[in-house]
Amino acid sequence: MAGVAVSTTINGDNVEFLCQPDETLLDVLRDRLGLTGAKEGCGTGDCGACSIILDDRLVCSCLVLGAEAEGRHLETIEGMAHGDRLHPLQQKFLEHAALQCGVCTPGFLMAAKDLLAKNPDPTEEEIRFGLAGNLCRCTGYDKIVRAVQDAASVMKQA
Amino acid sequence: MNFDPRYSGRNFTSVGTRPIRPDGVDKVTGRARYGADFNMAGQLVGRVLRSPHAHATIRKIDTSKAEKLAGVKAVITAADLPDLTDGDAAMYDILDNCMARKKALYDGHAVAAVAAVDARTAKQALKLIEVDYEVLPHVTDVDEAMKHSAPLINDAIFTEGLEEKPVKPSNVTKRTQYGHGDIHEGFGQADFVVERSFKTEQTHQGYIEPHACVANVSSDGTADLWVCTQGHFVYRQHCAQLLGMEASKLRVTSSEIGGGFGGKTHVWAEPVALALSRKAGRPVKLVMTRDEVFRASGPTSATSIDVRIGARKDGTITAAEATLRYSCGPYAGMWAEIGAMTAFACYKLENVKTVGYEVLVNRPKTAAYRAPSAPMAAFAVESAVDELAKEIGMDPVEFRIRNAAQEGTRSSYGPVYGPIGIGPTLEAAKNHPHMKAPLGKNQGRGMACGFWFNFGGQTCTDLNIGMDGSVSLAVGTVDVGGSRASLSLVAAEELGIPYEQIKTVVADTSSLGYNDMTDGSRGTFSSSMATISAARNAIKILRERAAQMWDIPVDDVVWEEGHAIAKGATHGNLSPLSLKEIAAASGKTGGPIAGHSELVADGAGVSFATHICDIEVDPETGSTRVLRYTVVQDAGKAVHPTYVEGQYQGGAAQGIGWALNEEYIYGKDGRLQNPGFLDYRIPVCSDLPMIDTQILEIPNPNHPYGVRGVGETSIVPPLAAIANAVSNAAGVRMTHIPMSPPRILAAIEAERGG
Numbered sequence: 001m002a003g004v005a006v007s008t009t010i011n012g013d014n015v016e017f018l019c020q021p022d023e024t025l026l027d028v029l030r031d032r033l034g035l036t037g038a039k040e041g042c043g044t045g046d047c048g049a050c051s052i053i054l055d056d057r058l059v060c061s062c063l064v065l066g067a068e069a070e071g072r073h074l075e076t077i078e079g080m081a082h083g084d085r086l087h088p089l090q091q092k093f094l095e096h097a098a099l100q101c102g103v104c105t106p107g108f109l110m111a112a113k114d115l116l117a118k119n120p121d122p123t124e125e126e127i128r129f130g131l132a133g134n135l136c137r138c139t140g141y142d143k144i145v146r147a148v149q150d151a152a153s154v155m156k157q158a
Numbered sequence: 159m160n161f162d163p164r165y166s167g168r169n170f171t172s173v174g175t176r177p178i179r180p181d182g183v184d185k186v187t188g189r190a191r192y193g194a195d196f197n198m199a200g201q202l203v204g205r206v207l208r209s210p211h212a213h214a215t216i217r218k219i220d221t222s223k224a225e226k227l228a229g230v231k232a233v234i235t236a237a238d239l240p241d242l243t244d245g246d247a248a249m250y251d252i253l254d255n256c257m258a259r260k261k262a263l264y265d266g267h268a269v270a271a272v273a274a275v276d277a278r279t280a281k282q283a284l285k286l287i288e289v290d291y292e293v294l295p296h297v298t299d300v301d302e303a304m305k306h307s308a309p310l311i312n313d314a315i316f317t318e319g320l321e322e323k324p325v326k327p328s329n330v331t332k333r334t335q336y337g338h339g340d341i342h343e344g345f346g347q348a349d350f351v352v353e354r355s356f357k358t359e360q361t362h363q364g365y366i367e368p369h370a371c372v373a374n375v376s377s378d379g380t381a382d383l384w385v386c387t388q389g390h391f392v393y394r395q396h397c398a399q400l401l402g403m404e405a406s407k408l409r410v411t412s413s414e415i416g417g418g419f420g421g422k423t424h425v426w427a428e429p430v431a432l433a434l435s436r437k438a439g440r441p442v443k444l445v446m447t448r449d450e451v452f453r454a455s456g457p458t459s460a461t462s463i464d465v466r467i468g469a470r471k472d473g474t475i476t477a478a479e480a481t482l483r484y485s486c487g488p489y490a491g492m493w494a495e496i497g498a499m500t501a502f503a504c505y506k507l508e509n510v511k512t513v514g515y516e517v518l519v520n521r522p523k524t525a526a527y528r529a530p531s532a533p534m535a536a537f538a539v540e541s542a543v544d545e546l547a548k549e550i551g552m553d554p555v556e557f558r559i560r561n562a563a564q565e566g567t568r569s570s571y572g573p574v575y576g577p578i579g580i581g582p583t584l585e586a587a588k589n590h591p592h593m594k595a596p597l598g599k600n601q602g603r604g605m606a607c608g609f610w611f612n613f614g615g616q617t618c619t620d621l622n623i624g625m626d627g628s629v630s631l632a633v634g635t636v637d638v639g640g641s642r643a644s645l646s647l648v649a650a651e652e653l654g655i656p657y658e659q660i661k662t663v664v665a666d667t668s669s670l671g672y673n674d675m676t677d678g679s680r681g682t683f684s685s686s687m688a689t690i691s692a693a694r695n696a697i698k699i700l701r702e703r704a705a706q707m708w709d710i711p712v713d714d715v716v717w718e719e720g721h722a723i724a725k726g727a728t729h730g731n732l733s734p735l736s737l738k739e740i741a742a743a744s745g746k747t748g749g750p751i752a753g754h755s756e757l758v759a760d761g762a763g764v765s766f767a768t769h770i771c772d773i774e775v776d777p778e779t780g781s782t783r784v785l786r787y788t789v790v791q792d793a794g795k796a797v798h799p800t801y802v803e804g805q806y807q808g809g810a811a812q813g814i815g816w817a818l819n820e821e822y823i824y825g826k827d828g829r830l831q832n833p834g835f836l837d838y839r840i841p842v843c844s845d846l847p848m849i850d851t852q853i854l855e856i857p858n859p860n861h862p863y864g865v866r867g868v869g870e871t872s873i874v875p876p877l878a879a880i881a882n883a884v885s886n887a888a889g890v891r892m893t894h895i896p897m898s899p900p901r902i903l904a905a906i907e908a909e910r911g912g
Contacts, residue, residue: 020278036195037188039416041366042448046835049366077188090186094178097800100639100808102185103192103367103416125844132844135835137364137417138639139804140811141843
């Protein structure tokens with residue numbers, strides 16, 4: 001089967017790839033582009049481990065086709081830090097131990113970044129509902145919520 | 159070298175602080191490599207064909223069409239994994255579970271596998287495999303499976319542990335019994351007796367990372383396996399034995415692990431991936447889908463438990479009895495036995511008896527799940543304890559304090575306790591502000607206690623000091639949630655150097671001696687003991703080198719705060735030598751400096767917790783909301799308190815999901831109806847409140863720093879604590895977990911109707 005030629009922007013870089021028409025964006029990122037930060041936890045859009053930001057919208061990349069990335073702007077966990085300078089959310093996740101196994105962490109960071117972009121001063125409840133599409137089985141979410149609260153206050157001061 | 163593991167009180171410098179974990183940056187930047195994040199040149203994609211039937215004889219498997227499909231490089235069935243287990247029944251069961259041999263024993267049981275150039279081809283190939291099944295009657299319910307009329311899952315099983323050897327085969331593989339005293343006498347002394355039956359449904363560990371591995375078998379007979387596992391040394395042994403390899407020829411590297419909770423202590427697809435690679439002559443990557451994870455890996459037991467407890471008017475328990483029936487899947491296990499051991503472990507009892515029955519059902523093989531078997535037993539016992547306190551007219555906390563086990567108590571499962579934390583956690587709960595907070599309409603408060611043994615076991619670490627004085631610590635227990643940080647802290651403490659000077663890694667199976675897996679909350683307990691031992695061995699060498707540099711007797715050199723110090727009046731003019739200075743000179747004083755340790759970590763201190771929770775029940779719909787949750791648990795010594803809190807919170811959250819929502823739902827056809835995160839609903843962020851924690855530290859006398867395991871006990875009390883809260887809120891005793899809205903509503907309506 002002939003591949004589909006796709007031209008897109010990922011973390012600010014122009015990227016071109018060929019993919020099959022039925023191939024998910026998650027598979028493209030992981031298997032063709034070597035961007036394995038997005039994880040496949042379910043493949044059905046229920047766990048959020050594959051979350052990325054597509055044109056300012058948080059999506060599960062397992063529910064998007066690779067071909068749909070044509071002409072779009074993608075943001076993945078690999079582009080969150082600026083060089084060796086971590087994003088405040090990344091730093092606060094470390095300081096609060098908001099991760100144990102860490103496999104859900106890239107998805108949570110993407111979701112939290114999207115949340116704070118749209119609501120820079122969320123209440124605890126708004127954080128909890130804003131992150132309800134991401135599953136974490138290790139932490140009970142307590143330290144994740146606190147890390148996001150702390151990051152929000154740091155980012156407001158910045 | 160002699161190592162004294164006994165606790166000695168000390169003032170800690172590093173242990174008890176909260177630094178950032180050494181693997182943290184990789185995990186927040188997406189660079190950490192998990193099971194599915196590794197690839198090899200020329201790698202094939204492996205896929206497994208699974209039985210759609212709960213119970214069926216496999217008459218024939220025709221793989222010829224699949225083999226002819228372009229791009230398919232290997233197709234295997236049980237014939238490609240010949241039985242090399244040599245009469246080892248447990249290993250045979252593992253082999254049979256990896257690939258069904260004569261019968262498919264559950265919906266999802268592997269029957270064949272392919273390796274192809276890409277996923278699309280592999281999927282196509284699975285459809286071309288023709289399996290001729292003879293469908294057999296099945297049974298998935300634990301109580302149904304015990305009936306004489308139930309379909310037999312394995313006609314070679316005759317119940318063990320009965321006084322007379324049975325003449326007929328049965329789905330009950332074993333009966334076990336624990337306890338002491340005379341319960342008939344004890345119940346005779348009781349003024350109040352509570353007797354109840356309980357059920358809990360099957361749950362899955364629900365780790366977010368599906369099982370994944372890359373297997374590479376070389377034509378020279380060696381092999382590599384990259385895999386997410388809680389125990390790479392155990393995986394090596396099992397895989398080597400099943401494939402007929404020498405263990406040392408198989409190097410297993412543990413990837414970062416995306417959650418395990420016991421579910422990654424068992425081999426599932428790894429022997430299959432190795433067999434595919436052996437047949438294809440190429441590396442094979444095999445990653446389970448979420449559907450496969452639910453249908454064919456994990457889960458815990460479904461249970462049916464009867465409890466009877468009697469007490470005097472003054473609140474003293476006089477007798478306690480439980481009968482526990484646990485599902486094992488289609489293979490023998492010891493799940494009910496663990497339930498029978500843990501059920502009454504929190505209490506000081508004169509007369510106690512527990513009986514466990516291991517029951518085969520047509521469901522996936524039961525796997526360990528965080529304090530396996532204990533939460534269900536605690537649910538039944540702690541529910542009955544609450545009810546009994548109410549009948550006597552005592553406060554549930556006071557009633558438990560009165561009957562709590564103490565140092566010197568003979569436990570219900572045999573051993574006599576040393577210093578333990580059940581009493582202190584109850585006292586802390588009693589005094590916690592949570593206990594005094596007001597409750598609103600339709601709200602109820604519940605509390606419950608929990609116990610877990612904690613494991614020790616075989617452990618090996620290497621501590622290597624570099625020429626620049628930095629320290630590499632290689633451990634063999636997989637880091638499931640921050641243990642590299644804890645072990646770095648322990649090495650820093652013992653050597654007297656900064657945490658940042660140490661880098662801890664998990665070594666592969668060819669780089670370090672054998673280690674048992676990370677289970678039983680043993681990771682930090684065992685590896686910290688081995689780390690302390692290794693550090694002390696290194697310090698001995700550091701002292702010898704310093705003595706050599708100074709040309710004084712080694713007995714005149716002591717180690718303090720990261721420095722060799724010359725003691726004695728004649729050495730007063732010698733400045734201390736730092737670890738860095740000694741390391742820098744090591745090339746001239748005898749070569750590299752290292753400390754090694756190989757030991758069996760004995761004396762894992764038992765662990766207790768008390769949980770408190772507030773639940774609101776909507777009487778119109780049966781839906782629930784967790785309003786407040788508090789965990790009090792003994793850690794012995796919290797090495798990294800933030801990660802200890804994380805263990806408490808995570809266990810509580812898993813318990814909340816189990817108590818309120820999570821369950822395997824089987825159809826009449828024996829097929830799992832909810833193998834996905836949409837229909838098997840684990841708690842999400844908006845379901846939970848903050849989870850308050852209180853760490854108690856009652857030192858374990860068998861560890862130099864007093865450390866106890868902390869990972870598992872936190873999942874033991876929640877089922878019961880929430881059931882007690884819901885029962886108090888709804889005004890009706892809940893006896894079936896999970897307490898989903900329909901079950902709560904039915905209980906409320908039955909109570910109203912009655």
